[in-house]
Amino acid sequence: MAYDKFDILTSTAVPLPIENVDTDQIIPARFLKATERKGFGDNLFRDWRYNQDNSPKEGFVLNNPIYGGKILVGGKNFGSGSSREHAAWAVYDYGFRCVVSSFFADIFRNNCLNIGVLPVQVSPEFLEKIFRAIEADPKAEFEVDLSEQSITLLATGEKEIFDINGYKKSNMLHGFDDIDYLLNIKENIREFASDRPL
C-alpha cells in the first residue's frame, strides 16, 4: 500500500518517557483480530490509556488534552517485541507520522518505514532535551526535515541530524513502497528462482 509522501513535518509532540515500550503495550494482541487495516488507532496503548471498563485513565499522556501533534517521543528501545505491523499501523492510524527515540527495536523500525511512519533516532542527550522542552512548554514545536535528515527544536533552533537508509529515504520522500520496486524486477527474480533447489 503506497502512503503519503513525507518531506517536512512541523508539529508539537507527545512525550512518553518510558523505556522498552513493547509492541504488546503499543497494541495488545487481543486487538489484532481485524482482517482489514482499519481502526487500530483507537486501541493504541489500550491498556495504558483505558481502564478495564473502557473509561480513560487519568494521567496517561494521550488522555491529556494539553499534549498533541504528529510526533510521538518515546524512551530508549522503543517498539521491542513482536513483528506485528499492527503496532506501526496503530501509531499511524492514531495520527502520528514520526516517532522519536534514542533507540528503536529493529523490526518495529522497519515496519514503520514500510508504512510511512518516520523513525527518528536521536542521541540520548537530544532526547532528554526534547522531553525537557515539552515539559517546559507542551506547545513546543519541532521540525522534522527528511531531505536534510534533521530534527529541530524550533524554540531554540537546536538541531540534530539523524540517519536513514538512502533507499528508504527516497521511498518515503516519494511515497513509494518496496512492492512497487520488487514488481519491477520480477523477471530477475524468476531467473534467480529457476536454479534454487527448494
Place this chain on the structure above:
Amino acid sequence: MAVKKTLFDKVWDSHVVQQIENGPDVLFIDRHMVHEVTSPVAFLGIKTRGIRVMYPEKTFATADHNTPTINQHLPVADPLSANQLKALEENSKEYGISYWGLGHEKNGIVHVVGPEYGITQPGATIVCGDSHTSTHGAFGAIAFGIGTSEVEMVLATQCIMQTKPKSMRINVEGQLNFGVTPKDVALYIISQLSTSGATGYFVEYAGEVFRNMTMEGRMTVCNLSIEMGARGGMIAPDEKTFAYVKDREFTPRGDAWEKAMAYWSTLPTDDGASFDKEITFDAQNIEPMITYGTNPGMGIGISNGIPMAESMDGGVATYKKSLQYMDFNEGDSMMGKKIDFVFLGSCTNGRIEDFRAFASIVKGRQKADNVTAWLVPGSHKVEAAIKEEGILAILQEAGFELREPGCSACLAMNDDKIPAGKYAVSTSNRNFEGRQGPGARTLLASPLVAAAAAVTGKVTDPRELMEPELAQ
C-alpha cells in the same frame, strides 16, 4: 585462499537477487509460513493490486494464533477470530497455498509444524509474520519474523528487502549443570545481554553446549533470539540436524537428499571467519532461571534475589514501574512466591521433550489445588506423541488435563487469558505487561520449573524434586 565466511554469510549471500545501491538487498525467500493474524491484510494488498501469489508452493498456511484449545471440533465462538480463520482458508484456496486449518492432522503452531514436516531445512531462508520465526534457525537456516507489508512482498514476489544485519557469535562452553535446560541457557544469555543487547545483529550460537543440545533444545534457544533484540539466531547444521530432517514430508529424497547433504555440510562457519561481535559464556554459571519483571531480560537464577534498582544501568523509573506491575519488591527472593497458573506450551516449549521434562517431575505427585494448569501441545503431532508415550496417563494421574494445540496463553488472543493480578509460571517467551491477558503477571521459566510450580503451588527449585541420576 578464498574469503572466510560465516554460516550466516553463506546462506545470506546465496540468496541475494540484487543489491540496491545505498539500500537494502533483495533477498529471495525459500519458505514462507503464514497464519491467520498477520496475513489477511497482506492478501488484501495483493488483491487490491490485482496480482497473484508468485510461488504458491513456497508458502504454507496454518491456523494457530487465534484458535481455541478446547472443543476444536465445534465452530469458533468468537466472531472476529472465526472471521480471520475463514479469511485464511479462503485466501489459501484462492491462491493455491497448502492450508493446515483447525482440525487438520498437521495443524499446530507454525514454528512447531515447520520442522515437523521438513518445511524447515538447513541453508534456507524462511520468513513468517511472527517474530519467533527465529526458531527455524536451529537448522542452520536464516529465519526471521516480518511485518505484514513484507508478507505481501513475499506473496507477490517471493522476495523481501533487507539490509544485511551485523553478525554476532555467542559461545557457551562447558557442561550444563544439573536441572539446567535450553530455556535456562537462553534466559541466562538474555539476562546478560538485555532485551536490546543484540539489536542489529544476527546471532550464531556455537560451542560445546549447543553441540551437545538436541534439535528441540536448539529450537528453544533460537526461538528466544528475538528477545535480546536480534533479528534471528542460528546454529550450524550437523549430523543431528541431518538425522532430524531426514525422511520428513517436504525434505528431499534419493539423489536430491545426497546432494542437499553435501551442500549443507559446507555451511558451517569457516575457521577464522570474523564476527562483528563475539561473546563467550561459561555453562557452569547457568542455573535454572525465572523472570521477575516485565521483559525477558529481567531473569535471575531461581535461588537469587530480585536485583536492587540501583544496580540497574539506567532506567530506574522503568524498573520500578515493572516491579510495581508484578507487585514484587527489590531484594525479594523468588522462591516460595505463590502462583495461580501454569502454562506449558508455545513454540518455545511446546514440543515433546518439553512434555517429557514436565512429566518427569509431576509423575507420582499431584497438581497443587491453588494452581490452574494449561498444558497445550505445539501441534497434533506432539499431542499424538504425548498419548503414545504414556505421558498423558502420567499427567492425568497427577490431576492435569491436556488441551488441543495452538498458541494459547502465549499471546492470549483466544480465551486462554490469565486474569488480572494473577501469577503464571509460563514456558512461553514474553512476560510483557498484559501479554497473557490484561493485568496478567508472567514468570517465564523452563518446563522443569513450571512443573515444580504446578505441583507445589509456588515458585520452587525443580532440582529439589529431581533424582540426580535420572536427570542426565
